[in-house]
Amino acid sequence: MELRCRTGRWDLIAVTETWLTTDILDSELRLPDMELLRRDRPTRGGGVLLYYHNSLQCEQMECLFAASATLWCKLKLTQHDIGLIGLVYRPPSSADSSNETLLQTMSYFSSLNFTHVLIMGNFNCPKLSNMATSCMPFER
Template sequence: MDMDSSTPRLVYSSNFLHALRAKSCIGVVPCLPVDVRKPYRGCRAGAMLKAKRLAKKWRFKPPVPSMIMGNVNSLPNKIDELAALTKNLKTFRECSLLCLTETWLTASIPDANVELPDFSTVRADRDTKACGKRKGGGLALYVNKRWCNPGHVNIKISTCCRDIELLAVSLHPYYLPREFSHAIVVVVYIPPRADAEAACDVIHSAVAKLQTQHPEALVLISGDFNHATLDNTLAAFHQYVDCNTRGKRTLDLMYANVKDAYRATPLPALGKADHNLVLLKPHYTPRVRRLPTTTRFSGSGLLTKPSRL
């Protein structure tokens, strides 16, 4: 008791207060004096806070996967920079897929040298015998583990010839709209001197086979097409890259079998690569949100709820 002041008050020593936080008190509610107890003041609320919580909850569950694609011109000497980007930048860290072409990977380079934290790696190195070239080429697909479980990543088709390198991967993510059974990502690299018509025929055969087996799948085709396009080969697919990727030319393209699904944003090149990276942000509205609201009647009264497929 402090006797010098006019109003008597309680004074607690630091040892007494620190003793309340000792390990022996964990799991046991101490008997605190009334003047030391922290009053309960509720929790934060508001529309802005609820929107932030909802965005944080669904940031790894987009309706269609977000994607960063581009030609990297040798990945082993740029893997440290890519790892730093995926660790420090939100754009790379929360991206669902990284589709990279011309990785220049060979069988002598183990997977441990090109792995990224929180990403599973799928690679397709160039077959020198089938392709006839020793250097260049190679495909790599990095799948965010927070978007899709690594056990649900399966290689469907892997092709390498003189005219094209193709890798098709089946993905079953944690969330997709009901209109899609799963996602199939096709990564393509067409060399500059390849036969464009023969390369498009290979892509058409692979995509037709995949769509026959999985008619309700979301199919994404990305890569370095150089002088080839799929505008006449796959008329039902939509192309979304509308920015320059190398100088004043658009060589890296992305096709999808869904309309109004993405918006493209150019990014700086990785290291000293001569191609810019491209960020494809999801812009797709699920079908359940596009359908009109249905009104149903029941014995208890009027019920109004959105339609569901």
């Protein structure tokens, strides 16, 4: 990734399944001209990391009930446009209750009247087809 950053300009780079722990310092993860936000998973595996170009104004947002493997930030686009960026890692073995938490988290942040919303990541949704335009709902 460092070579890619040196040979081109990237505004955002999202990484899922980082497997990072608090033993790994932010300084060990630095990329040229990029700042980073991260959310490590308390257990083995997972985790998310968002790099953003240092010319951007990006601020991490917190939510008391947010799904643990998600990272949310607001990004100032113009004087009047503020974007929401959500980065998600959903483990493939997630229980239905964690699906509900993720949906609540997404609904909460989406309700905050951002002018643009980008939610990305590894959702590990077995009922979602890459070819379909719809999917089966989560079972409750």
